[in-house]
Amino acid sequence: xxxxxxxxxxxxxxxxxxxxxxxxxxxxxxxxxxxxxxxxxxxxxxxxxxxxxxxxxxxxxxxxxxxxxxxxxxxxxxxxxxxxxxxxxxxxxxxxxxxxxxxxxxxxxxxxxxxxxxxxxxxxxxxxxxxxxxxxxxxxxxxxxxxxxxxxxxxxxxxxxxxxxxxxxxxxxxxxxxxxxxxxxxxxxxxxxxxxxxxxxxxxxxxxxxxxxxxxxxxxxxxxxxxxxxxxxxxxxxxxxxxxxxxxxxxxxxxxxxxxxxxxxxxxxxxxxxxxxxxxxxxxxxxxxxxxxxxxxxxxxxxxxxxxxxxxxxxxxxxxxxxxxxxxxxxxxxxxxxxxxxx
Amino acid sequence: xxxxxxxxxxxxxxxxxxxxxxxxxxxxxxxxxxxxxxxxxxxxxxxxxxxxxxxxxxxxxxxxxxxxxxxxxxxxxxxxxxxxxxxxxxxxxxxxxxxxxxxxxxxxxxxxxxxxxxxxxxxxxxxxxxxxxxxxxxxxxxxxxxxxxxxxxxxxxxxxxxxxxxxxxxxxxxxxxxxxxxxxxxxxxxxxxxxxxxxxxxxxxxxxxxxxxxxxxxxxxxxxxxxxxxxxxxxxxxxxxxxxxxxxxxxxxxxxxxxxxxxxxxxxxxxxxxxxxxxxxxxxxxxxxxxxxxxxxxxxxxxxxxxxxxxxxxxxxxxxxxxxxxxxxxxxxxxxxxxxxxxxxxxxxxxx
Amino acid sequence: xxxxxxxxxxxxxxxxxxxxxxxxxxxxxxxxxxxxxxxxxxxxxxxxxxxxxxxxxxxxxxxxxxxxxxxxxxxxxxxxxxxxxxxxxxxxxxxxxxxxxxxxxxxxxxxxxxxxxxxxxxxxxxxxxxxxxxxxxxxxxxxxxxxxxxxxxxxxxxxxxxxxxxxxxxxxxxxxxxxxxxxxxxxxxxxxxxxxxxxxxxxxxxxxxxxxxxxxxxxxxxxxxxxxxxxxxxxxxxxx
Ligand SMILES: Nc1ncnc2c1ncn2[C@@H]1O[C@H](COP(=O)(O)OP(=O)(O)OP(=O)(O)O)[C@@H](O)[C@H]1O
Ligand SMILES: [Mg+2]
Numbered sequence: 001x002x003x004x005x006x007x008x009x010x011x012x013x014x015x016x017x018x019x020x021x022x023x024x025x026x027x028x029x030x031x032x033x034x035x036x037x038x039x040x041x042x043x044x045x046x047x048x049x050x051x052x053x054x055x056x057x058x059x060x061x062x063x064x065x066x067x068x069x070x071x072x073x074x075x076x077x078x079x080x081x082x083x084x085x086x087x088x089x090x091x092x093x094x095x096x097x098x099x100x101x102x103x104x105x106x107x108x109x110x111x112x113x114x115x116x117x118x119x120x121x122x123x124x125x126x127x128x129x130x131x132x133x134x135x136x137x138x139x140x141x142x143x144x145x146x147x148x149x150x151x152x153x154x155x156x157x158x159x160x161x162x163x164x165x166x167x168x169x170x171x172x173x174x175x176x177x178x179x180x181x182x183x184x185x186x187x188x189x190x191x192x193x194x195x196x197x198x199x200x201x202x203x204x205x206x207x208x209x210x211x212x213x214x215x216x217x218x219x220x221x222x223x224x225x226x227x228x229x230x231x232x233x234x235x236x237x238x239x240x241x242x243x244x245x246x247x248x249x250x251x252x253x254x255x256x257x258x259x260x261x262x263x264x265x266x267x268x269x270x271x272x273x274x275x276x277x278x279x280x281x282x283x284x285x286x287x288x289x290x291x292x293x294x295x296x297x298x299x300x301x302x303x304x305x306x307x308x309x310x311x312x313x314x315x316x317x318x319x320x321x322x323x324x325x326x327x328x329x330x331x332x333x334x335x336x337x338x339x340x341x342x343x
Numbered sequence: 344x345x346x347x348x349x350x351x352x353x354x355x356x357x358x359x360x361x362x363x364x365x366x367x368x369x370x371x372x373x374x375x376x377x378x379x380x381x382x383x384x385x386x387x388x389x390x391x392x393x394x395x396x397x398x399x400x401x402x403x404x405x406x407x408x409x410x411x412x413x414x415x416x417x418x419x420x421x422x423x424x425x426x427x428x429x430x431x432x433x434x435x436x437x438x439x440x441x442x443x444x445x446x447x448x449x450x451x452x453x454x455x456x457x458x459x460x461x462x463x464x465x466x467x468x469x470x471x472x473x474x475x476x477x478x479x480x481x482x483x484x485x486x487x488x489x490x491x492x493x494x495x496x497x498x499x500x501x502x503x504x505x506x507x508x509x510x511x512x513x514x515x516x517x518x519x520x521x522x523x524x525x526x527x528x529x530x531x532x533x534x535x536x537x538x539x540x541x542x543x544x545x546x547x548x549x550x551x552x553x554x555x556x557x558x559x560x561x562x563x564x565x566x567x568x569x570x571x572x573x574x575x576x577x578x579x580x581x582x583x584x585x586x587x588x589x590x591x592x593x594x595x596x597x598x599x600x601x602x603x604x605x606x607x608x609x610x611x612x613x614x615x616x617x618x619x620x621x622x623x624x625x626x627x628x629x630x631x632x633x634x635x636x637x638x639x640x641x642x643x644x645x646x647x648x649x650x651x652x653x654x655x656x657x658x659x660x661x662x663x664x665x666x667x668x669x670x671x672x673x674x675x676x677x678x679x680x681x682x683x684x685x686x687x688x689x690x691x692x693x694x695x
Numbered sequence: 696x697x698x699x700x701x702x703x704x705x706x707x708x709x710x711x712x713x714x715x716x717x718x719x720x721x722x723x724x725x726x727x728x729x730x731x732x733x734x735x736x737x738x739x740x741x742x743x744x745x746x747x748x749x750x751x752x753x754x755x756x757x758x759x760x761x762x763x764x765x766x767x768x769x770x771x772x773x774x775x776x777x778x779x780x781x782x783x784x785x786x787x788x789x790x791x792x793x794x795x796x797x798x799x800x801x802x803x804x805x806x807x808x809x810x811x812x813x814x815x816x817x818x819x820x821x822x823x824x825x826x827x828x829x830x831x832x833x834x835x836x837x838x839x840x841x842x843x844x845x846x847x848x849x850x851x852x853x854x855x856x857x858x859x860x861x862x863x864x865x866x867x868x869x870x871x872x873x874x875x876x877x878x879x880x881x882x883x884x885x886x887x888x889x890x891x892x893x894x895x896x897x898x899x900x901x902x903x904x905x906x907x908x909x910x911x912x913x914x915x916x917x918x919x920x921x922x923x924x925x926x927x928x929x930x931x932x933x934x935x
Binding site: 077156333 | 409459466467475656665668670674
């Protein structure tokens with residue numbers, strides 16, 4: 001006895017508009033790049049700006065991915081996320097400075113080894129910090145947004161101030177490792193080597209993250225948890241443990257983003273995380289809170305737009321992102337790839 | 344009569360009543376009770392921050408909405424007065440035009456942000472206000488031609504309100520325009536505070552609290568939740584802008600650090616949380632304690648830091664520049680262990 | 696007879712300020728299908744959610760397989776062998792049918808034999824195996840929800856209105872699948888509004904009203920007695 005529908009199933013066709021709706025945000029990135037070309041005119045400047053916009057976008061994505069997943073999973077909004085960015089930057093840069101011999105050498109291998117060590121140290125420290133932050137600051141206020149915001153802001157201040165205590169009140173300047181200085185020229189456009197590296201790291205991370213989310217059981221649990229946490233629990237998974245894991249991973253990624261951003265700006269300050277939070281929030285909101293793919297697209301849009309506008313009209317760079325956010329929220333009030341919560 | 348002035352919302356605790364009375368008397372008589380410019384300046388700041396914190400309480404305590412743009416509205420009022428005074432020249436008309444246009448700008452901006460972010464989910468509001476406020480702060484420092492950038496603006500206010508205006512002696516104190524200025528600030532602050540008290544005790548305020556408790560249910564009963572929340576945002580922005588105007592009139596200087604910075608935003612948050620959210624009187628107690636601590640406790644930290652200079656790390660932690668860190672710790676602890684704030688505690692004591 | 700797989704003793708559950716369950720006493724014998732019946736809003740769903748732990752009981756006891764699980768977290772109850780098909784189906788719409796099924800396996804990979812069995816019971820799931828579950832029709836979602844609960848052997852299944860909104864033909868598929876499940880030795884607590892299904896599947900029945908169980912007995916006894924039905928549920932189930 002089978003009761004398969006004897007007519008041909010039709011929903012695959014019906015969802016075409018649905019699929020187009022999902023594809024639309026992805027198309028926005030090339031559209032913006034083309035618009036940038038039109039507005040800027042000069043191909044070489046455009047190429048340079050596009051690369052640096054992509055690099056910036058990748059770094060913002062790395063910082064934002066943890067925040068958006070943490071929100072998606074447990075409805076926790078962490079205003080202290082920026083602290084991990086700053087701490088990551090300070091730890092990473094300290095390691096780089098300590099490894100001055102390696103970064104100063106004209107050897108790509110040594111340079112990369114130094115960066116790798118810096119990144120590992122930064123991620124270890126921010127991951128551990130994230131773990132503590134979750135236990136001490138976030139856990140007591142599950143389910144209470146108001147308190148979450150207040151308490152995590154408090155955590156942000158305390159960590160930021162501790163950076164001053166540990167590393168002193170001044171900003172720290174940092175030179176990029178020898179082999180990452182300078183630019184390569186392509187089609188008349190100068191592209192900084194470091195930015196190309198940042199684009200590469202960002203892409204690899206995004207793909208890896210997608211693979212984990214799509215292909216592994218943990219990834220399945222995370223995605224299911226974002227959509228309907230109580231049901232994941234009812235199937236027998238301990239969502240809290242998964243959540244703590246995601247929180248730690250997200251904090252470590254913020255730390256990585258901090259190191260990368262520090263090397264990008266070649267200067268770090270305790271307040272840098274707090275400043276980045278503005279962009280991180282914009283990215284998480286326009287992407288759709290809880291959506292990693294949305295955050296990725298959002299980050300690229302923000303990075304590109306910021307660079308194009310900074311070239312055309314420097315003073316309007318940050319405001320352009322507010323305008324972008326406004327436009328996207330008018331189009332899709334829940335963000336580009338909204339996460340529909342089961343209720 | 345007094346009950347009516349307070350809109351029927353009495354302090355409901357003997358100790359609290361006493362504290363409020365002492366605060367009121369000290370502020371009302373500040374020019375005569377305390378010596379020195381610093382004391383008067385502190386009193387004026389307390390008046391202004393009481394209004395600012397109370398207007399924030401309308402949003403946070405009564406509406407359950409977290410905003411990070413409150414300093415932006417405060418700044419709009421302040422820059423309104425500053426810009427009007429620098430462009431129109433000194434005069435009361437400039438003060439009026441500046442205050443009104445700053446307030447109107449604040450209301451419009453609040454309306455836009457509110458309609459935008461509150462429509463979707465309340466949590467957007469916190470994030471979006473943070474983004475918008477920091478964008479505005481960046482704009483202010485970038486358009487330095489207009490705003491004076493990081494340096495801010497210094498301008499003249501009517502002579503009648505400055506110390507150059509000497510009006511004789513009273514009770515052994517020189518009465519100058521400065522004191523007149525103080526009473527302008529004091530009176531305006533008192534009126535604004537009573538107005539806020541009236542708002543939160545009106546039917547509007549009660550609906551707002553019902554929404555805070557359960558927005559879903561309030562919507563089901565038929566209240567337009569977005570409308571009430573946006574309205575609260577606009578009202579609180581307007582009062583914050585007026586507080587900003589008072590601040591500008593008092594200081595004769597406006598800069599990003601004193602009006603727009605994130606740090607001031609944190610100060611306001613702390614005042615409201617420590618004083619007691621959703622009580623209005625909490626803003627009075629919180630702002631007063633906070634400003635006093637800020638003015639006098641930082642010195643203490645300095646001496647403590649010096650006294651412990653032999654120890655490792657401790658002097659760094661006690662450095663007056665780390666003032667903010669202790670505020671942060673205090674903030675977290677009060678949200679956890681002290682969620683009803685000082686006013687809440689005082690009232691509980693009476694109840695038990 | 697052996698002790699019941701599940702017994703509720705004086706279970707009280709509050710939702711917000713409302714006192715919804717007001718002392719539920721209920722037993723689910725091993726290897727049987729127990730029907731939980733009652734008018735709308737009497738607390739059937741709340742009872743299942745309390746057993747699962749999604750609402751925590753204010754007082755009373757939940758004994759499952761000889762163990763007091765009243766204070767266990769949700770996931771621990773599931774891992775103790777309780778499968779749950781909620782009233783809203785709890786499908787992960789952004790995940791494919793396959794991924795939904797994989798998530799149903801908490802102890803290991805998807806067992807091919809079990810998969811084949813479920814796909815032969817619900818062929819539509821096979822057709823849409825790689826499609827997003829959100830695109831399934833309501834009935835298909837219902838099948839997926841049940842199949843996901845059955846993909847791993849559990850001792851007790853809590854199933855909330857599995858035939859809601861299903862076409863009659865599919866209803867019998869569903870019933871057949873539940874019968875097979877029972878044949879494998881599982882115990883089932885089933886909330887069902889469709890009387891023919893209830894009569895066909897149920898061994899025993901419990902009727903709720905106002906947050907209490909007001910009648911328990913053999914399903915056959917209830918099915919045979921129209922007056923009883925009328926008295927307990929306000930209307931004869933035959934008219935459904
Ligand atoms: N989240 C909630 N908040 C408030 N009341 C609730 C909630 N969920 C259920 N209730 C109330 O609890 C009572 C029992 O609901 P329950 O869903 O258990 O009924 P039911 O017997 O499953 O009804 P139905 O046959 O319609 O599914 C109802 O009066 C309902 O209004
Ligand atoms: Mg039900």
